[in-house]
Amino acid sequence: MKKQALVIGLGFAGSVVSRILADSGYDVIALEKRAHIAGNMFEYERSNGVRVHLYGPHIFHTNNEAVFSFLNRFSGFYPYSHRVIGKIDNQLVPIPFNFTSIDRLFSKDIATVYKTKLSKAFDLESRVTISDLFDTQDPDIRDLANFVLQKVFVNYSAKQWGVPFDQLDSTVTSRVPVVIGEDDRYFSDKIQMMPLLGFTDLFERLLNHPNIAVNLNSESNRRIRLHPDSGKVLLDGIPFSGPVCYTGPIDELFDYSLGALPYRTTEFVFEDYDVNCLQCTPVINYPNEEKYTRISEFKHITLQEVPDKTTILKEYPMPYHYGSNMIPLYPIQNPDNKRKYEDYLRLGKSYSDLFFCGRLAEYKYYNMDAVVARAMQVADDILSTPKYD
Ligand SMILES: Cc1cc2nc3c(=O)[nH]c(=O)nc-3n(C[C@H](O)[C@H](O)[C@H](O)COP(=O)(O)OP(=O)(O)OC[C@H]3O[C@@H](n4cnc5c(N)ncnc54)[C@H](O)[C@@H]3O)c2cc1C
Structure with missing residues (x-):
């Protein structure tokens, strides 16, 4: 048998x-x-x-070579380093928050103080968490940590998870770092590739x-x-x-x-436009006023050439109700x-x-x-x- x-x-x-x-x-x-x-x-x-991507943008990144080599049996891959922009104080700045974000949001003098102190406190090009910034005890770095916390995390987390930031598990809060330098890639993994x-x-x-x-x-x-x-x-x-x-x-x-084990879910709203590109970047995060958390424009992820056509996706987080047609996501x-x-x-x-x-x-x-x-x-x-x- x-x-x-x-x-x-x-x-x-x-x-x-x-x-x-x-x-x-x-x-x-x-x-x-x-x-x-x-x-x-x-x-x-x-x-x-x-x-x-019907259920939100999925970007492949890994340090696990065994996983990548297994998947290579079934597809070719193209190099793709994901980049995310965030709308903060009406400016578009790199997320994770990095030195360019600091330059765009603060006066030259203040930006110089922040960048100099960060470079002394941490290794250049490292990725640290908000708690690492608070732990330095330096008043300027702590001010910056508080700014990033309020403008990048607090409202975003409230939208995404439906609870205040301080009630979130550390596995969630440690997922989005601050970059000590100008690296504007969303992920730092060795392998950042998408299936052809x-x-x-x-x-x-x-x-x-x-x-x-x-x-x-x-x-x-x-x-x-x-x-x-x-x-x-x-x-x-x-x-x-x-x-x-x-x-x-x-x-x-x-x-x-x-x-029932509780989940958060998301309403995915797609919009098609007859233009070559709309936001002209893969993802813009909206951490604050807007009801959606982010807008993705897929052409910049799939790298397809489709002249004068584009599609964007807005994501509206919400509670999941079991027994409904919703999909349990998080x-x-x-x-x-x-x-x-x-x-x-x-x-x-x-x-x-x-x-x-x-x-x-x-x-x-x-x-x-x-x-x-x-x-x-x-x-x-x-x-x-x-x-x-
Ligand atoms: C919005 C969003 C964005 C994400 N972006 C990324 C990203 O950029 N990069 C990344 O690495 N990861 C990302 N992830 C994580 C990624 O989606 C998960 O790693 C992956 O889905 C896990 O695979 P899975 O097989 O466990 O679950 P799923 O992909 O959910 O597969 C489970 C399958 O089981 C089926 N199923 C469920 N119940 C039954 C049943 N009773 N009978 C039959 N079939 C059933 C479901 O229909 C589904 O097809 C993202 C997740 C979300 C929600």
């Missing part, structure tokens, strides 16, 4: 696990509830010829394997059930004998029996939610064939490279489990 595996969800987590198991001889039944593969990385071409023909094309190749059966429009709760007495996962009512990799929301798998990290997640995970441990992987199943914000690395590890765990030999 051929070995079988069941994978739920075809974002990076499920697709990478499917591919590695298929390469190792497993027949993989993959269930995806949406009408398309690629999860939140899904890209498509609009009628004006501009390719967009887009993410959907990469996923098509990743899943293009004779051992993988992709089932779209297949919400798992219509096909699988948990059977607590036997500790088995049932597929269409029959105990499934191989490994099951679940990448959907963990609370949904257990019918929200311990309560897990809300706090101690209560972490505890609830751990309780769900304990329930999951009674099913020895069940493996959890990814943003929703692990209730954790993963960048794409981190989720690919995690999926490679889960596939390895499955393959090294003696009972699946």
Whole structure:
């Protein structure tokens, strides 16, 4: 009998696990509830010829060479260093905040004081957090830290997370640094590349394997059930004998029996224009007055040549309501939610064939490279489990 595996969800987590198991001889039944593969990385071409990311701009960056070399099997890549501008005090300045941002927002004398003191306190070209700035105890650096906090983070966080900045988990607050120098790249990773023909094309190749059966429009709760007495996962009512990799929301798998895990979501509003470019830069962040957090113009990310046409995306963050058509995007990290997640995970441990992987199943914000690395590890765990030999 051929070995079988069941994978739920075809974002990076499920697709990478499917591919590695298929390469190792497993027949993989993959269930995806949406009408398309690629999860939140899904890209498509609009009628004006501009390719967009349906669930917000996704920029690939990593220091993990094993992840990049795995993905290179399925796509070529072009170099792309992401740059973000922020509208602050009616000026457009680089984000992360850097020396150019300081020059644009302060008088020459004050800017010189800030830059000189920062260069003495930290290594040039390093990236530090707001807390590092506050920790210096220098009154000028602390003034600058306070300015950046108020103008770049406070309102942005309130919009994005719906809570005041000081209630956010440090994993969120440490994500956007301040740059000691003029480097205006959004990320500092060694590898900053985008798939040549887009993410959907990469996923098509990743899943293009004779051992993988992709089932779209297949919400798992219509096909699988948990059977607590036997500790088995049932597929269409029959105990499934191989490994099951679940990448959907963990609370949904257990019918929200311990309560729903909260998320933030975003309304994505696309607008097409008959001009060559509108904002003429990949992303502008709006940390303050506007209701949206950022506007992306995809041509500057995909580097497509589409004369006299462009598409932009505005992102409006909002709370996620489970049971609605909304998509759970950002897990809300706090101690209560972490505890609830751990309780769900304990329930999951009674099913020895069940493996959890990814943003929703692990209730954790993963960048794409981190989720690919995690999926490679889960596939390895499955393959090294003696009972699946
Ligand atoms: C707006 C936004 C921007 C981002 N930008 C970046 C970026 O620039 N760079 C970066 O590295 N990362 C970025 N990320 C993170 C990136 O999206 C995640 O790393 C990635 O989506 C995680 O992959 P995943 O497979 O865990 O989850 P997903 O991509 O969400 O895939 C899960 C899949 O499971 C399916 N599913 C769920 N429940 C079920 C079910 N019951 N039955 C069947 N199928 C189910 C879903 O439909 C989905 O296709 C961004 C995230 C967001 C929200």
